[in-house]
Amino acid sequence: xxxxxxxxxxxxAGLSPxxxxxxxxxxxxxxxxxxxxLWQPYRDLGKLFRKDMVLSSTTTWVFRAGPVVGIAVPLMxxxxxxxxxxxxxxxxxxxxxxFVYLFGLARFxxxxxxxxxxxxxxxxxxxxxxxxxxxxxxxxxxxxxVLARISGSFTLDTMFGTLLANNLQTVYGVSLVLTAxxxxxxxxxxxxxxxxDDPNTHLELTMIHEVMVLDHxxxxxxxxxxGAAMKLMVMGTLVVNFVMPPATGHLLLDAGLYVAxxxxxxxxxxxxxxxxxxxxxxxxxxxxIGTSLLSFFALVLLLR
Amino acid sequence: xxxxxxxFLPFAAALIAVLxxxxxxxxxxIPVTALIHFxxxxxxxxxxxASAGSLIGLDALGRFILxxxxxxxxxxxxYALGYFRCHADWxxxxxxxxxxTFPGAMTIAAAAQHLGLxxxxxxxxxxxxxxxxYYNRNRFxxxxxxxxxxxxxxxxxxxxxxxxxxxxxxxxxxxxQELLLDRMLAxxxxxxxxxxxxxxxxxxxxxxxxxxxxxxxxWKPDAYGEAPGLVGGLLAGGLTSVAFLAILRSxxxxxxxxxxxxxxxxxxxxxxxxxxxxxxxxxxxxxxxxMLAYSSVEHMGILVIGVAVGGVATYGAMFHVLNNALTKGVxxxxxxxxxxxxxxxxxxxxxxALTVLPYSASLFLAGFLAITGSPPFAxxxxxxxxxxxxxAGGHLALSAVFIGLLVVIFIGMGGTVLxxxxxxxxxEAEEATDYRETPLTVASPLxxxxxxxxLGIYLPEPLRLMFTEAAKLVEVAP
Amino acid sequence: MNTPPNLILLFVILxxxxxxxxxxxxxxxxxxxxxxALLSLLPLxxxxxxxxxxxxxxxxxxxxxxxxxxxxxxxIRQVRIRRxxxxxxxxxxxxxxxxxxxxxxxxxxxRLPLLPAHLHSLFIPAALATLAAGFLMLITxxxxxxxxxxxxxxENGIFIFGTLLAEAMPFMxxxxxxxDMLVAIFVMGIVMNHINREFSTLNTEQLSLLRE
Numbered sequence: 001x002x003x004x005x006x007x008x009x010x011x012x013a014g015l016s017p018x019x020x021x022x023x024x025x026x027x028x029x030x031x032x033x034x035x036x037x038l039w040q041p042y043r044d045l046g047k048l049f050r051k052d053m054v055l056s057s058t059t060t061w062v063f064r065a066g067p068v069v070g071i072a073v074p075l076m077x078x079x080x081x082x083x084x085x086x087x088x089x090x091x092x093x094x095x096x097x098x099f100v101y102l103f104g105l106a107r108f109x110x111x112x113x114x115x116x117x118x119x120x121x122x123x124x125x126x127x128x129x130x131x132x133x134x135x136x137x138x139x140x141x142x143x144x145x146v147l148a149r150i151s152g153s154f155t156l157d158t159m160f161g162t163l164l165a166n167n168l169q170t171v172y173g174v175s176l177v178l179t180a181x182x183x184x185x186x187x188x189x190x191x192x193x194x195x196x197d198d199p200n201t202h203l204e205l206t207m208i209h210e211v212m213v214l215d216h217x218x219x220x221x222x223x224x225x226x227g228a229a230m231k232l233m234v235m236g237t238l239v240v241n242f243v244m245p246p247a248t249g250h251l252l253l254d255a256g257l258y259v260a261x262x263x264x265x266x267x268x269x270x271x272x273x274x275x276x277x278x279x280x281x282x283x284x285x286x287x288x289i290g291t292s293l294l295s296f297f298a299l300v301l302l303l304r
Numbered sequence: 305x306x307x308x309x310x311x312f313l314p315f316a317a318a319l320i321a322v323l324x325x326x327x328x329x330x331x332x333x334i335p336v337t338a339l340i341h342f343x344x345x346x347x348x349x350x351x352x353x354a355s356a357g358s359l360i361g362l363d364a365l366g367r368f369i370l371x372x373x374x375x376x377x378x379x380x381x382x383y384a385l386g387y388f389r390c391h392a393d394w395x396x397x398x399x400x401x402x403x404x405t406f407p408g409a410m411t412i413a414a415a416a417q418h419l420g421l422x423x424x425x426x427x428x429x430x431x432x433x434x435x436x437x438y439y440n441r442n443r444f445x446x447x448x449x450x451x452x453x454x455x456x457x458x459x460x461x462x463x464x465x466x467x468x469x470x471x472x473x474x475x476x477x478x479x480x481q482e483l484l485l486d487r488m489l490a491x492x493x494x495x496x497x498x499x500x501x502x503x504x505x506x507x508x509x510x511x512x513x514x515x516x517x518x519x520x521x522x523w524k525p526d527a528y529g530e531a532p533g534l535v536g537g538l539l540a541g542g543l544t545s546v547a548f549l550a551i552l553r554s555x556x557x558x559x560x561x562x563x564x565x566x567x568x569x570x571x572x573x574x575x576x577x578x579x580x581x582x583x584x585x586x587x588x589x590x591x592x593x594x595m596l597a598y599s600s601v602e603h604m605g606i607l608v609i610g611v612a613v614g615g616v617a618t619y620g621a622m623f624h625v626l627n628n629a630l631t632k633g634v635x636x637x638x639x640x641x642x643x644x645x646x647x648x649x650x651x652x653x654x655x656x657a658l659t660v661l662p663y664s665a666s667l668f669l670a671g672f673l674a675i676t677g678s679p680p681f682a683x684x685x686x687x688x689x690x691x692x693x694x695x696a697g698g699h700l701a702l703s704a705v706f707i708g709l710l711v712v713i714f715i716g717m718g719g720t721v722l723x724x725x726x727x728x729x730x731x732e733a734e735e736a737t738d739y740r741e742t743p744l745t746v747a748s749p750l751x752x753x754x755x756x757x758x759l760g761i762y763l764p765e766p767l768r769l770m771f772t773e774a775a776k777l778v779e780v781a782p
Numbered sequence: 783m784n785t786p787p788n789l790i791l792l793f794v795i796l797x798x799x800x801x802x803x804x805x806x807x808x809x810x811x812x813x814x815x816x817x818x819a820l821l822s823l824l825p826l827x828x829x830x831x832x833x834x835x836x837x838x839x840x841x842x843x844x845x846x847x848x849x850x851x852x853x854x855x856x857x858i859r860q861v862r863i864r865r866x867x868x869x870x871x872x873x874x875x876x877x878x879x880x881x882x883x884x885x886x887x888x889x890x891x892x893r894l895p896l897l898p899a900h901l902h903s904l905f906i907p908a909a910l911a912t913l914a915a916g917f918l919m920l921i922t923x924x925x926x927x928x929x930x931x932x933x934x935x936x937e938n939g940i941f942i943f944g945t946l947l948a949e950a951m952p953f954m955x956x957x958x959x960x961x962d963m964l965v966a967i968f969v970m971g972i973v974m975n976h977i978n979r980e981f982s983t984l985n986t987e988q989l990s991l992l993r994e
Binding site: 431434441446449450451454458461464465468472475526 | 933990
Binding site for chain 3: 174285286289290293294296297300301304
């Protein structure tokens with residue numbers, strides 16, 4: 001129990017920036033560049049944590065609470081899900097609702113922090129973030145319902161457990177594949193990746209997430225970036241678990257397989273981002289609703 | 305053999321029409337083909353042929369519908385001569401080819417003993433009539449053609465689905481896996497009921513669109529309004545009869561499967577709805593051809609009500625198919641004449657036709673009296689028979705509604721027809737066209753109206769027998 | 783559930799959603815063609831490999847997968863219309879309606895008794911869902927060409943159901959079905975050309991001269 005808790009936190013804290021590094025590196029290679037080294041995100045974070053912080057005089061404690069909640073939430077959420085064959089440290093019936101709303105909480109605080117600056121620019125980003133997450137949430141829930149129905153359990157540990165890969169071969173296969181696709185798209189949307197948002201852009205009219213954190217600096221900004229990386233890893237874990245083999249019995253081997261799968265996923269995200277352009281803003285809701293319809297369809301297929 | 309001749313003759317004529325270089329000679333093919341076709345059909349109806357197990361054959365229903373269609377076509381063919389003389393300078397190759405193929409497709413539909421073949425033939429009539437509706441080549445006619453084509457294609461696709469459903473019902477029942485009508489009738493009691501019912505609904509909606517039953521009639525006013533009068537008559541009299549035949553085929557199967565209740569409910573609902581729609585839209589209708597279209601919706605409603613009521617009303621419905629076809633021919637052709645003279649089909653611009661077009665206008669007036677069921681004419685007899693069937697079946701409320709709606713439609717149509725025929729003539733409209741009535745454009749409606757009048761006074765025994773036999777096949781036992 | 787026909791049908795249903803949601807006309811045409819091409823594989827999996835089966839599959843592939851898109855692309859080129867679909871109601875409402883009808887198709891499909899061989903297959907729901915999607919396309923899109931696409935989807939839905947019965951129906955009828963469809967599209971193509979010539983647009987909202 002304690003070992004698993006430690007392993008979870010260590011994996012999450014240690015590995016998440018690497019995923020960002022892999023994504024940027026993949027994109028660089030596809031674009032024909034050498035790209036930054038894989039550990040560049042670690043360096044960036046270190047640099048940010050060493051910096052001083054500038055706070056606007058109009059901001060209150062809410063502004064500072066945003067980044068803190070932003071990093072606390074993925075840490076907590078990660079404890080509810082299994083990392084490959086490594087089971088979740090905490091698990092209880094109905095924890096999927098907690099999982100979804102933990103991220104809702106984080107978003108709430110990010111949006112509040114953005115509004116707290118009093119800048120209309122950041123308010124615009126907050127509005128977009130709120131809209132799109134509203135549209136993304138049903139998909140997540142329907143996908144969870146599908147998995148709950150298949151596994152017959154309401155704990156994330158069982159739902160995303162290693163039996164998932166076995167079920168791919170059975171009657172549930174089609175629903176599972178559709179759900180996996182939905183979760184992948186939701187992962188992209190929630191983590192502001194292309195085609196929903198471009199993490200590299202700083203053009204006012206197109207930004208969603210980046211615009212909300214413009215006023216954060218120094219360690220606070222570092223917390224935000226770190227939290228975002230962890231969130232990517234947590235959501236990525238949900239997708240990766242669809243293909244993870246059953247436990248080998250050897251903890252380190254399990255962890256190694258999981259890490260390899262996660263890195264492969266990061267490379268996959270890099271490929272997607274290289275191959276696609278960002279969607280026009282009005283198309284984003286359309287894609288998100290299409291995704292929820294897809295998950296809904298997976299549910300219908302399952303129920304018949 | 306005769307039947308095959310009747311099928312291939314129109315196609316051969318169409319081929320000649322395509323190859324014939326002269327626009328002036330081509331129209332002559334129409335009456336020649338029509339008369340030969342009609343004489344073949346007469347011989348066919350005189351000598352009943354058994355048709356067990358083959359794709360094509362004439363049973364009582366098919367024979368009867370074929371007779372109606374061929375008679376109407378033959379009568380209209382002379383009018384076509386006059387029509388093309390008025391438009392001597394128009395390109396008519398496509399139009400005449402389609403017009404010549406039309407009876408061929410309808411003959412196949414009437415003779416089809418296989419649901420798939422029936423479907424193909426009905427679809428073919430849809431496609432063939434599209435270029436005929438578009439003959440005037442203006443914005444209005446293209447709009448009408450597009451709506452007609454799209455709605456009817458979708459309808460006919462639904463009918464296809466209905467056929468497949470019925471086929472699956474047969475597969476499920478373990479019966480013959482074929483769509484041959486006589487085998488289906490034999491094994492219908494074994495059919496899977498849910499599939500059969502769903503299939504019937506699709507068939508009714510699909511062929512009902514083609515027939516123009518409300519609320520699927522929306523293409524009708526546009527198409528009839530914009531098509532030349534000749535085509536309007538053929539569509540309203542011939543094509544609708546063929547679509548009615550297709551519905552009757554599905555009714556036959558349903559009856560054989562013992563599903564009379566659903567048939568009756570559906571037909572009754574659509575029939576009464578058609579009457580209601582027609583009554584609403586025919587009042588203060590300013591356009592004479594659109595008014596005729598709504599009248600056509602009304603009569604389609606009467607036909608299905610007749611079948612739904614059953615008993616003697618079924619016989620009345622069969623009789624009414626013939627009457628409706630002939631009278632609609634009169635009305636559309638004379639309306640076409642009036643339209644051509646005034647260059648308009650709006651009521652306010654076509655008043656006083658009786659003074660300038662004495663024959664056409666009086667025929668139009670008489671046709672109006674006939675179609676609304678005034679006594680000496682045959683539609684009165686058939687509508688009265690249907691009413692008698694209702695009383696015999698004890699449907700008092702239905703008959704009250706029926707009579708009420710017919711009266712409303714009579715008044716509504718009268719409000720349009722009477723000013724057109726007898727209103728004060730407007731002088732300035734005179735120089736609009738140089739159209740004059742010719743024997744050719746008047747003879748056809750005159751002939752048809754005479755037939756309608758004769759049938760109202762005396763019904764020949766062979767015809768009565770034909771109706772009775774046809775009615776026997778689709779009798780919904782009361 | 784994981785048999786090849788079911789997977790094909792699954793993709794067909796997903797294509798329905800994609801077609802309802804996409805805004806580009808060319809993508810729409812390609813997707814409808816691809817849907818038809820996918821469907822033409824169905825007889826190969828469903829029936830014994832006779833000449834009849836190959837003819838049906840080949841005919842469907844050539845007509846639905848090659849000829850239709852070629853005709854429609856030609857029509858687009860000739861009339862130089864805008865490349866957008868121009869929906870009457872938005873993409874999202876159409877998608878939602880599509881989802882509702884698809885769910886309805888599944889419910890309705892389950893109520894009908896199936897032959898043992900067709901149990902647990904997607905044939906009935908897929909056929910009904912594609913029909914409904916075609917219907918939506920017909921109702922909610924403005925352009926004449928998208929209405930034709932809707933009609934094609936409609937026909938695809940019927941084809942799905944027809945494959946179940948292909949062995950029970952004689953040759954000529956199937957060919958008649960395919961051929962009729964070809965001719966229908968051909969005639970519609972001609973009429974579209976004339977609409978364009980008269981109104982210099984293919985927008986069917988212009989077609990509102992005739993009304994009460």
